[in-house]
Amino acid sequence: MSERRLIFALALACIALAAASLLWDPDSLRDVADRDPILARAILIELRLPRTALALLIGGSLGLAGAAVQALLANPLASPDVLGPSGGAALGAVLAGYFLGGGTLAMTAGGVGGALLALALLVALAGPAASTATLILAGVAVSALAGAAVNLALSLAPSPYALYDVLFWLLGSLADRSLPQLAAAGPLIAAGAVTLIAQRRRLDALALGEEVAASLGVGVGRLRWRVVGATGVMVGAGVAVAGAIGFIGLIVPHLVRPLVGHRPGAALVPSTLAGAALLTAADLAVRVPVNGQEMKLGVLTALVGAPFFLALVLRQRGRP
């Protein structure tokens, strides 16, 4: 399949899923519209629009960040959740919740700050010309550190209400999000995405090796910082709004790469669209009540993603 046709097909899937997300449960929506059209409009604009848009944006950002990080490190196991920015963002947002209140802007700033700090720590730990093994090891260490700090914050929670609040937010969800939250996270994610997609040719060149890339005029150091910075901003903003949603960034590039001839740069845009479609689909699935309650989005993506991760490890085992 050509890249263009793949992008077209994925965009169609995104549109269809977004429509399904907006018009979910049409019978009761029509019911409400018959009774009170203003109320039905409010449900669409104030509740479903931010939910759908955030699912597309955050899913897209996770797919794109995963593809970019895997391309940068030339390692199929790299992803925002493995390398630490997700954990750093969670910690930053929890700390922002404690010390700056849980306002949308404070949480977003905390999430972005935490993700960038985790990535800076990662790069510092692994050194400038780190082998991928070192980087991944450093990422695991940063993730563990952030996870421990979040657990510390949880165990020092001022009240059971605060504990419950943070715990459920950490499980990841897009329910009851608002337009102001979309307005806070949207521009950050969009800016990060534009930055990352602009690196596609450089990432393709990097796939030929650092020396070849340098001889083709690619500043590898600058490329690394751009990818790391844009990933931190996108992941931080997404985590601050929706909590920790894992595995999308890991799975999506693997699904996409075989379809674009394993060129990492060419995988960026399709990974974005596939991530958006996957998270929107997951957000539709969690709306089917399990035991009378909506399942948490992060729980579903982890339940689906973890077996995929295991399969990936099994496939890697046979290789040198």
Added chain:
Amino acid sequence: MRAALALLLALPPAGAVAVPPRVATLDLCADELALMLAAPGQLVSVSRLGADPRETTLAARARGLPVNRGRVTDVAALAPELVLAVGGDPAGRAAAARLGMRVLTLPWPATLAEVRANTRAAASAIGRAAAGEAAVAAMDAALGPPPATVRPALLVGGGGVTPAADGLAAAWLRRAGLAQQAVPKGQLALERLLASPPDVLVTSRYHAGETSRHQAWLAHPAFIRLPATVRRATTDGRPWTCMGPPLAAEVARLRRSVPPLLAGKGDASSGTGR
């Protein structure tokens, strides 16, 4: 002066039987009972929540008391004769018993009758039976007779947490003329609130001045879009944590602020939820 001293010295033997025991409480709900019932000077410690004006309406009465963090060892040095707890954990109870303190653990009340029973039990345990009777009488006086009709209503706190339709909170709400609607798992989704709004929406002001994710939920723009027919009311969230006798005054206030449906608009209890 000498006479006063003589009187003071003479007092203890005279009242030896009736000297109320020194009491410490380890959790918010026991704090509230003790702060309501204890004689001046009888209470030696309350939990830190019981002295926090954001958590209980009775915090002013705990001024100057040492606060504890809910563990028996925190209060051992104050040598209380009785430790009062509601719910309570068995390990803590065993520790108190080992330290020679008498522990009274009251059950979580599930009905208004059990609220009264808990109040009386706490009062008699601390030697203040008369105060217990007075508190129960004050609670019933504030509540007044049960309302003839009730309106479908929803009490909701930050984050969309709602009490069950068949629990103690619903029993209190019923005395305010409000019938709490059932919400699956007690977690209200905004979409559900907009799709089938209740007659009366009561939101809790618990920790209202603070920014938190819970408060952000209550500030969601969707609330502004609720139809004008939904009657809005707010309630002081603090007494709803333990739902003991201090809640009676708040329920009475709610009852006054949300008038029953006028005659002619139909029997409210038959439901106007749609």
